[in-house]
Amino acid sequence: MPTTEPREKFIVPIGPQHPALKEPGHFEFTVDGEIVTGATARLGYVHRGIEKGTEDRSWVQNLYLLERICGICSHSHALAYALGVEKLAGVEAPPRAQAIRVLVAELERIHSHLLWLGVAAHEAGFDTLFMYSWRDRETVMDLLENLTGNRVNYSANVLGGVKFDVSVEQADAIRRGLDFLEERTQHYLTVVTTDSMFLRRTRGIATMSKQQAEALGVIGPTARASDVPRDVRVESPYAAYTTFPVEAVLATAGDLEARFLVRVKELFESYRVIREILDRMPAGDLTARMPRRVKEGETVSRIEAPRGELFYFIKSGGGDRPERVKARTPSMFNFASVLTLAVGHQLADIPMIMAGIDPCFSCNDRLVVVNRIGHEADVWTWEKLRQYGIEYYRR
Amino acid sequence: MKFATMLSDLWESLRRKPITQQYPFERTKTPEHLRGLLLYDPTNCTGCGLCVKDCPANAIENIVLDKKAKRFVVRYHVDRCTFCAQCVASCRQECMKLANDMWELAQLGKDDFEILYGAEADVQAVMASLANGGSNGTGEPK
Amino acid sequence: MNPLIALLIFPGGLFLLLLGLAYEWVDRKLVARLQNRIGPRWFQPFADVLKLLAKEEVVPDGANPFLFLGLPMVALAGALTAALYVPLAGLPPSYSFPGDLIVTVYLLSLMTLCIGLGGANTIDRFSLIGATRTLTQLFSYEAPFLLALLGPAIVVGSWQIGQIAAYADTRLLALTQPVGFVVALIGLMGKLEMPPFDAPEAETEIVAGALTEYSGRGYAMFRLGKGVELIVGLALVAAFYLGGVSDPLSFFGKTLLLLVVVAALQSLFARLRIEQTVGLWWRYGTLLALAQLLFTIVTEVMV
Numbered sequence: 101m102p103t104t105e106p107r108e109k110f111i112v113p114i115g116p117q118h119p120a121l122k123e124p125g126h127f128e129f130t131v132d133g134e135i136v137t138g139a140t141a142r143l144g145y146v147h148r149g150i151e152k153g154t155e156d157r158s159w160v161q162n163l164y165l166l167e168r169i170c171g172i173c174s175h176s177h178a179l180a181y182a183l184g185v186e187k188l189a190g191v192e193a194p195p196r197a198q199a200i201r202v203l204v205a206e207l208e209r210i211h212s213h214l215l216w217l218g219v220a221a222h223e224a225g226f227d228t229l230f231m232y233s234w235r236d237r238e239t240v241m242d243l244l245e246n247l248t249g250n251r252v253n254y255s256a257n258v259l260g261g262v263k264f265d266v267s268v269e270q271a272d273a274i275r276r277g278l279d280f281l282e283e284r285t286q287h288y289l290t291v292v293t294t295d296s297m298f299l300r301r302t303r304g305i306a307t308m309s310k311q312q313a314e315a316l317g318v319i320g321p322t323a324r325a326s327d328v329p330r331d332v333r334v335e336s337p338y339a340a341y342t343t344f345p346v347e348a349v350l351a352t353a354g355d356l357e358a359r360f361l362v363r364v365k366e367l368f369e370s371y372r373v374i375r376e377i378l379d380r381m382p383a384g385d386l387t388a389r390m391p392r393r394v395k396e397g398e399t400v401s402r403i404e405a406p407r408g409e410l411f412y413f414i415k416s417g418g419g420d421r422p423e424r425v426k427a428r429t430p431s432m433f434n435f436a437s438v439l440t441l442a443v444g445h446q447l448a449d450i451p452m453i454m455a456g457i458d459p460c461f462s463c464n465d466r467l468v469v470v471n472r473i474g475h476e477a478d479v480w481t482w483e484k485l486r487q488y489g490i491e492y493y494r495r
Numbered sequence: 496m497k498f499a500t501m502l503s504d505l506w507e508s509l510r511r512k513p514i515t516q517q518y519p520f521e522r523t524k525t526p527e528h529l530r531g532l533l534l535y536d537p538t539n540c541t542g543c544g545l546c547v548k549d550c551p552a553n554a555i556e557n558i559v560l561d562k563k564a565k566r567f568v569v570r571y572h573v574d575r576c577t578f579c580a581q582c583v584a585s586c587r588q589e590c591m592k593l594a595n596d597m598w599e600l601a602q603l604g605k606d607d608f609e610i611l612y613g614a615e616a617d618v619q620a621v622m623a624s625l626a627n628g629g630s631n632g633t634g635e636p637k
Numbered sequence: 638m639n640p641l642i643a644l645l646i647f648p649g650g651l652f653l654l655l656l657g658l659a660y661e662w663v664d665r666k667l668v669a670r671l672q673n674r675i676g677p678r679w680f681q682p683f684a685d686v687l688k689l690l691a692k693e694e695v696v697p698d699g700a701n702p703f704l705f706l707g708l709p710m711v712a713l714a715g716a717l718t719a720a721l722y723v724p725l726a727g728l729p730p731s732y733s734f735p736g737d738l739i740v741t742v743y744l745l746s747l748m749t750l751c752i753g754l755g756g757a758n759t760i761d762r763f764s765l766i767g768a769t770r771t772l773t774q775l776f777s778y779e780a781p782f783l784l785a786l787l788g789p790a791i792v793v794g795s796w797q798i799g800q801i802a803a804y805a806d807t808r809l810l811a812l813t814q815p816v817g818f819v820v821a822l823i824g825l826m827g828k829l830e831m832p833p834f835d836a837p838e839a840e841t842e843i844v845a846g847a848l849t850e851y852s853g854r855g856y857a858m859f860r861l862g863k864g865v866e867l868i869v870g871l872a873l874v875a876a877f878y879l880g881g882v883s884d885p886l887s888f889f890g891k892t893l894l895l896l897v898v899v900a901a902l903q904s905l906f907a908r909l910r911i912e913q914t915v916g917l918w919w920r921y922g923t924l925l926a927l928a929q930l931l932f933t934i935v936t937e938v939m940v
Contacts, residue, residue, distance in 0.1 A: 110762070111762070112762045112763070112766065112843075113762065118844065119840050119841050119844060120841040120842060131766075134766075134911065134912070221907070222841065223841045224907045224908060225832060225833065225835065225839065225840075225841070225907050225908020226906070226907035226908070227672070227832070227904070228671070228672055228904045228905065229907075231672040231673065231674060232672070232673065235673060295907070297833060297906045297907045297909065298907045300907075300909070300910075300913060301907055301908075301910070446910055446912070447766065447842060447843075448836065448839065448842055448910040448911065449910070450842065451841045451842055
């Protein structure tokens, strides 16, 4: 055998079933010993045809369908949709409702970041931090259950406002819970920034400079960790963020440690905003009158989900069903950064790099049909979509 | 740079009980606003049908026995319900309520997942007609 | 004692296997309590082994079936044989000959070698990477661990475990050779692939490392072997450094005390990458063990 032959490619498949991934997705890493030399990804295992399903349901029913795109950012999806539909119909939800919406959104952000902290620690093999941060997450889930009635899928929004009010006892319970969580978060900040064994797994890994971050188009806390100040709550405030402003948390290092730092510090920012909302809750109604048929038009609605910017495009044909709803979720852009950053790192760093962008596979799966030039535009019916899905997985 | 930063947590865990709640031997009290099983009160119902139209899961059917006398029976499919409380928000007469203590809803047979709500005589009438093979109301699953 | 009984029933063989399961339970329960959880009930490891024995053993494509089915048996046999030369349950070692310290340590390594070979036997990516990591880790902690065990050997002037244990019976060598004690204990954690040295078995990166393809009886034998290795390792360290294990009370007391320390160390740290493990051992572990050894030799010569 000639010695100048390139070595055989050794491909390590991560997924669709793998302990590192919480949801199915397929990644192929070409490895040379322990160093990664190439990466590709294939997603689409959780595609459920939700965007097509919105066309068959009325405006109200869609609120609950879209809420179930993702379990951790469910309120964000419902909020973006509700804001968009209200914009189309020309209805403005009353200030108290907006404040309660922001309250639930910030509680959801706390929940999401604590969950992420545990998962990222588990990927690093630090099971103790995983167990403790999830134990503390139970506090915020109990608060949400107390307030909204369910631990996940809060169903807080109705078109035009919110469903429930915050009583004085609930506000006190939230404050007590936040006091406990703030103390614990301070402890986690210390652990994440000073524990030397943990820092060996996170400092200097997957560094992304500011230019790289802007070129790759990352958003959310991943971008803020590389000093790119993108935060929809600051750039174009929606709901009650005009009354209760938030500051974007930035970090300059751009490595994994910076991503940990940004998310943990965002927790403190959320605690502050929630306390402010509880102290200065505007009085008023909970809902505004909403017509059954929404005026014709198109609109765009952007909010800051825990993972980044969530973007909704809603088109109405004047009836009681939407004509098209498109949800563009934040994790989709951050995946490209994983594939670029993984090259040159050890195989053992791959789960940490993937956890660093906080991937949410359920939000991601889209069907894109690329028509070559010359073909007519195609409209797919539900049946055709279903048939395609069945054949896709037979391969 | 510190070593073993979580030592204080470990020490504290040895002194407290484990945080695990050993369900079903231990149960916490459910919060007041928990969204459990749907309860329907026919007293004020006008038969507007908004709850039927707005339900995202087509879990509510309104069976009209006599529209003028306001005799309605609601056929509620527990297995389709997502407990979203949209029906509670849609109903202007406040006929709908979600219980906060009935949330352990597992059943052994599919028939137990259909609940008929209404005045006693009306419910009997509907059950008789359903047993005879008639089917009323809307709600094909999509 | 009748040699067959010593080998198969007590204190080797069946007794040792059950004791290994019991120690595994103590370890899991301690780690769980340190993480504020409840942890498994007392019969859990036993139930695990029973369940595994009831499952079908699947020989994957591309693996040599002879090796695949034989390696777990060799591993378990190696671990059980190593137990013959170690004082267990308060009794002196069943067999003893000069130089059996080296033989015991290498019989324990036989098990790690079998895991590595078992992983390399398949064509599965995860097993291959796991096997590479297992063997890399074997090369890194073996030297410091052996050097740390040599400290007491030098003081006694013998390479026979029975004699060293008898000498160390009244003397707490952990006080005169503290560095060696620490290196031996942490080396034991590396040998058993316990966190933070569990890179060869990193669940979130390579599923189960070299043992990914094993199921049923083979996997049960590997797990039993690990339990036996745990006891033999703890017995060695306790006998050498903590003042001997000449009666049952002191055997169980001292090994359980060491197990508590090991469980606490397991919960405190994040997993190290394989090259960080190797760096740690060759830079700090070996140097510390060598320094301790040098110090011991010098004081022996002077005294």
